[in-house]
Amino acid sequence: MSVPKIDLHAHFFSPAYREALKKAGHFPGPDGLPYTPEWSPEAHLAFMEKNNVSKSILSCSSPGTHLIPGDDEFGRQVTREVNEYAADLKRKYPTKFGFFASLPLPDIPSALLEIDYALDRLDADGFIFLSNYHGMYLGDPRLEPVYAKLQARRATVFVHPTAPCNAHACNHDPTPARVLKSAPLVDAYVLPMMEYFFDSTRTFVDLLLSGTAAAYPDITFIVPHCGNALPSVLDRAFALSTWPLAVSTSRTVHPLTAPVVKEMFAKQFMFDLAGVPMPSLIHHILRWTTSDRLVYGSDVPYTPWVVAEKALQAMEEELPKLFGEQEIRDVYHGNAARLLARKPTL
Template structure:
C-alpha cells in the first residue's frame, strides 16, 4: 500500500473530505508573538505557541508557514495526499486568549479570509466561523454573519475560553444560535488552563500527546452532564481525535454517572433525560484527526455508529499521506468507505459538492 499514488477527483469511489484542517492569519500569529512577551502569560499558551512560533526546528517552521497559506502550498499538499476537500477552521487557541474586543476583531478577519478562500476554490474548501466567545451578543452576530453572509458551515471552539467552558450559562446564546442556524460546533483542543496544566507541563504531556485530549474530553463531558444537550437537543458537536478517548469509556461513564444521579451526589448537576453514551450517539460526531489507526477507528464505528465517524487529517500539524493510504485500507466495503470519507461530512456540515466529480459519481 505504501507508495500507491493518491489521487483526487473521486476515481477511488469517494471524495476524501478532511474535516479538521487548521488556518491562522499571519496577523494573528503576530499578535501571538506579542502575547508571548507579556510577563504573566498563560503557561499552556507559552508552551504551545512558544514552540510553534519560536522554534527553528523543521516541523514547527513548516507548520507556521503552512498555517497561514490558503493557496498554492496547501492545495499542492492536498493533491499529494489525495484530499479532495478541506474544512478550514481557525487554529488553536484561536481567539480564546484575547480580550473580548481583540477576539472579535481576530474572528472577523479569520472568517473573511476563510470565506475568500472558499469563494476562490469552492470545490476544495469549506470553512467554519470563529467568534469571540466572551461577548455573547457579538459572538452570535458574528456566527450569524459567518453562516448567512459568508457561507461558513459551522463554528469552531478551541475548547476552554480562558478557563471557562460552554456549559456555563453565559455561553447559552451562542449554543442557541448554533442550534437555530443548524450548524455544528467543532470542539477543538488547546492546552489545559492554569488550574489543570501543572503536572502535565512538568512531564511534557500538556499538548497533543495527552493534555489536549484530557482537557477537551472533559469539556465535552461537562456539556453532557451539565444538561446542555437537554436544553439544546438539536445541537450538533464534532470532536476530533476519535472523540478524545470518550468512546472507550462509554460503559464506565454510563455506570458511574447513573450511580451519581441515584445518590444525588453533585447537587449542581441536573437529572438527565438520557445516558452519557446516548448523548454521544445523538449529538456528537467524531473525526480521525491524528488517529489513523484502524483498530480504534473500527471500534468507534462499532460503539457510536458508522454515521458518527468521519475522516480528518489535522493539517498542517499532522501531514502524513501514508495515513490516507492506511484509512483507504480500512476493512470496509466501498459504500462504507464512502460514508466515512464523504457522505457523513456532507450531511453533518451541509456541504454542497455536487460539482466535484459529481460527488464521486454518486
C-alpha cells in the same frame, strides 16, 4: 481504493493571525509547540490534489482567537480578521475550501453578533469551538445564549482541543505560561500528545452530563480525534451520574445511560478520524457509534503534511477490514457531504 475525500479537520494560518499569536506571547509556537506550522493555500491545495481530497473545511486551531484573557477588543479583532480571511479563501476556491468560523468566546455578546455575521455575510459552514475558553468548558451555563442561537440556526459545531485550563490559574495569569499551572506533567510533553485528548474528553463529558447537548438537539457536534478518550470513560461517568455524590458537584448533573447517549450520537454527533485513529482507537469508538457518523480529518498543518499522508495510508489499510466499499465511501465523503448540505437556517 482511491476515494474522493472531504476533510472536516483542517487548519489554516492567516498572516495577521501569526502576528496576533506573537503579540499574545505564543512564541515560537502555540500551546507550547517549538514552532508555528507553515501553511499557505498553495501548499494545502497541493496536499489535497496528491491525496484525492476534494474539499477541505478550514478552521483556526488552538489557541483560537480570544488570545488574551480579559482583552475582549483584541479577541473581536482577531476573530473577525480570521473569519474574513477564511471567507475570502472560500470565495476564491468555492469548490475546494469551506470554513468553520471562530467566535470570540468567552465574550458572549460579541460571539452572538459574530454568529449571525459569519452565517449571513460570510457563508460559514459552521463554527469551531475550543474545548475550553480560559477555563470555561462547554457545558458551562453561561454559554446558554450562544447555544440557543446556534440551535435556532441549526448550526454545526466542530470542537477542537486546547490547553487544559484551571479557571483560577487562567484568570490570575493571563499569559500562555498559565497552562503549566493547570495539570500535572503538562509541561513534560507537548500538549497534543496527551492533554488535547484529555481536554476534549473533559469538555464532551461536560456537554453530556450538564444536559447541554440534549437541550439543543438541532446542533450537530463534531468530535475530533476519533472520540479521544470518551469511549474509555463514558460507562463510568454515566454510572456515577446516578450516585448520591453527583449532587455535590458544581454542575447540575443529568443522569444518562449508554443507550440514551448512543441514540444522541446517532442523531447529533459526528466523529472525525484525525489524530492516529488506526489501528486501535477506531475499534473503541465503534462500540458507541456506527460508520455513518464517521468523517475524514487530516489535521494539517499541525499534523505535518508527510505525517498526514502516512496516517491516510494507514486508514486505507485498516478501513477495509471494518467496512464495505460503500461505507468507506461514506466515511471519506458521503457523511460529510450530507452534513455540509444541512445549511443553517436564516
